[in-house]
Amino acid sequence: MAKNKEKIIVANWKMQLGIKESINLAKQMHKKFLNFKAATVGICPNFASLSEVNKVLNGSKIKLGAQDVFWENKGAYTGEISPAVLKEAGCELVIIGHSERRKYARENYEMIHKKTKACIDAGLTPIVCIGESWEERKTDKRDYVLVDQLQLALGGLNISGSQQVIIAYEPIWAIGTGSAIERQEAEYAHKIIALSLNQILPMEVVKKNLRIIYGGSISAKNAKDFVGLANHDGLLVGGASLDAEEFYKVASIISK
């Protein structure tokens, strides 16, 4: 990863807020980040809140993101939402293959691949989630799992121009637990990811178009552990993004 890339900090609000709550929090974020220029900031509300939050973010540099997408642009796909509609709603970012979707909606990397491709085709920035389970970590399978997930998600994709693709390394066992992984372990995993990206995609594409961020129990208390980490371009923040002040602190710390 290029050293001088601006950090990106993305809020994943999951299914924690209603529409009114999302609008209120978006208003607070807008205010809080009005003069924040140190990094790129994104927020990902639920689908139903996207259009309203987009209105709130008018005039703000905060990017709007969705938490999922379908891989077709139109058709008989009940319950799904297309990249085109997300764009219409004002989205620039899309979280894909979050471990909660892999767990509860049985999403697999074939689907994740198709969703990533659909985002690229539509000019949206996919945030592709990868990460090992506790069991996989315990049995020394982490490296293999990460390489495999990346290969399945990105293999054969054509990434060019100014298209950005963000890889979110989210060790499943660290999500929502209150304790993020240790700095050295994060650094190691990010190195594996960077090396394997260079196997899958041309090096200049990795350098220019790819970013690696970390997610899993980030808070204002532990964000400093991720400052200056190699191959690390930012954070995906769940719980701590539900409070504008806390999220602002995280963003300020990491973009130093």
Ligand code: PGA
């Ligand atoms: P967390 O969630 O910060 O609440 O652990 C992160 C995520 O799942 O993206």
